[in-house]
Amino acid sequence: MTSEPIRVAIADDQQLVRLGLRMVLDAQPDIDVVAEAEDGEEAVAIARSTDLDVLLMDVRMPRLDGIGATERIVAHGPRPGILVLTTFDLDEYAFAALRAGASGFLLKDALPSDLLTAIRAVHAGDAVLAPSVTRRMIAQFAASAPAAPRPSAALATLTPREREVFAAIAEGLTNDEIAERFFLAPSTVKTHIGRLLQKLDARDRVQLVILAYEAGVVGG
CATH class of the missing domain: 3.40.50.2300 (Response regulator)
Structure with missing residues (x-):
């Protein structure tokens, strides 16, 4: 079929x-x-x-x-x-x-x-979103972001590992690079990303990058 x-x-x-x-x-x-x-x-x-x-x-x-x-x-x-x-x-x-x-x-x-x-x-x-583009995108947001990052109540629901993966996504790391950094299986990384999308009510990886910068998880 x-x-x-x-x-x-x-x-x-x-x-x-x-x-x-x-x-x-x-x-x-x-x-x-x-x-x-x-x-x-x-x-x-x-x-x-x-x-x-x-x-x-x-x-x-x-x-x-x-x-x-x-x-x-x-x-x-x-x-x-x-x-x-x-x-x-x-x-x-x-x-x-x-x-x-x-x-x-x-x-x-x-x-x-x-x-x-x-x-x-x-x-x-x-x-x-290629990692190099992700990093440039963060730089663009840094130039125009408010002085104080916008807090997010949803961030409090993240586990320490989810927060680490969240920050890694915002750095522009691929799933394989995240798996290597934290010694995780690729399937586990996908699971963490799925939970991040759900908890933060994000459409996709692109929006996770935006949310991470605006919440102050990463900075320029």
Whole structure:
């Protein structure tokens, strides 16, 4: 029994970019490009009217940018997962889109294999955020964060080990690196992350990073 293909939409105001993405995705038997949008308004309309799994979202588009579109789509429901595409890895718009609820962050010059991996990860419910990007994201938050970190009552419910894993995620460590640091099995790390998501009412790994900085678990 074969599973249904991942239903993907592409939102980008440049036709050549959409064409290039479509060529890569159409070559995959497990991915089906079902729609395209030229701006954020169209992306929102497609997300609400089409059965989508993943939406590739450019951040700089006319009428409505990717941040506004992401906010509207996330407010409407948990699907589709949104993978932000940007030209620059320090793009403040991309970070804002992650805050708005996007599940991932990818550079437009990423390898096709990385794009495919990212789409499949978002479809599986994971966040796509390279450790180097995570560290830069924390630096961005540090520059604009309030002097006093926002306390979180939910932090008091974390066990010492969960708090350690929480801080490690915010540092940009992968699951394997966390397992190595604390001498844990990878499956145990996944269990801790699942409990963190539940206790902190976080959507995904991206939001855990944001919450960790804002709660003062890590600092710049």
